[in-house]
Amino acid sequence: MKYLFGPVPSRRLGYSLGVDILPAKTCNMNCIYCELGPSKVTYYKAPFCPPSGEILSEIEEFCFLHRRHFDCLTFTASGEPTLHEELGVLLAESKKITGRPVTVLTNSSTVTSKQTRNILSMADIVLPSLDAVTPMTFRKINRPHPGLDIYAIIDGLSRLRREMAGKMWLEILLVRGINDGADELLALRDAVNRINPHKIQLNTVARPPAEDYAKPVGSKKMREILSFFGEKAEIVIDFEAQMGSGSGLILESEIMDTLRRRPLSFRDMEGLFGRYEKTQKILSHLIDKGMIEEKKLKGRTFYAALNNK
Helix, strand or coil: CCCEEEEEEECCCEEEEEEECCCCCECCCCCCCCCCCCCCCCCCCCCCCCCHHHHHHHHHHHHHHHCCCCCEEEEECCECHHHCCCHHHHHHHHHHHHCCCEEEEECCCCCCCHHHHHHHCCCCEEEEECCCCCHHHHHHHHCCCCCCCHHHHHHHHHHHHHHCCCEEEEEEEEECCCCCCHHHHHHHHHHHHHHCCCEEEEEECCCCCCCCCCCECCHHHHHHHHHHHCCCEEECCCHHHHCCCCCCCCCHHHHHHHHCCCCEEHHHHHHHHCCHHHHHHHHHHHHHCCCEEEEEECCEEEEEECCCC
16 A cells, blocks of 8 residues: 555554655654654655545545554654645544544644644644754754754643643653753653643664664663653553564565565564564565665664665
């Protein structure tokens, strides 16, 4: 399929049917930890938005023809989904089609707009991110478009939380030596208290990042930071330990479609596509064809699509 992928195992949402609504790397940030690699350009507005009718047709086809289980419908993008000019239409119509909770993953950059906040308020769960609250660290970790202001973003998140009826689960992704110091964490906690999300989800680098110097924070320090943020906070647990025996047919095209959007470990692949022998055979074949590559992170192997394939 052109826009849908999965259902994929999500560390936060269970089995999530993803909706990728923008062309690759259409984003207003160039985060150093991005699993999709570095961006050549950041956008303030999306140069092209796929028609909402095409995207909704795919959702209908999946729900009424494939009938594979998923826990939620997640609007994301190989970039920032709120840059899509018809996101409101997509949220409203997809809720009618699926009967599942609708979630939106966002880097929070556009919540400064009342119109964007109105659209996000249509979702059952909004998962915004906030990795830094000081301009210097914001530029260092998120490398935003020059038109973005971190103080305006924090104010927008606070307004969104008050205006929305659904849940806000705020993610903070921690990178060793960049936003895990005492001063930055104290400033983050002050901002988070002002925003008042339903949950604070602490994460760290878990897949091969855009920049090699983006290193994960160790488990001991993550537990210390968890305590620092209080009872609303949780460490996002890797879904690998929770996955069952897998579901769905193993198809080379399905595997490639998923890997183009995010790197996966072999355990992820088994959870999605089932039997060990057949999954391994397809992965080896794709490596031999030069369509995917292996990447290492903390002793673990991930598979990622090569950008030129």
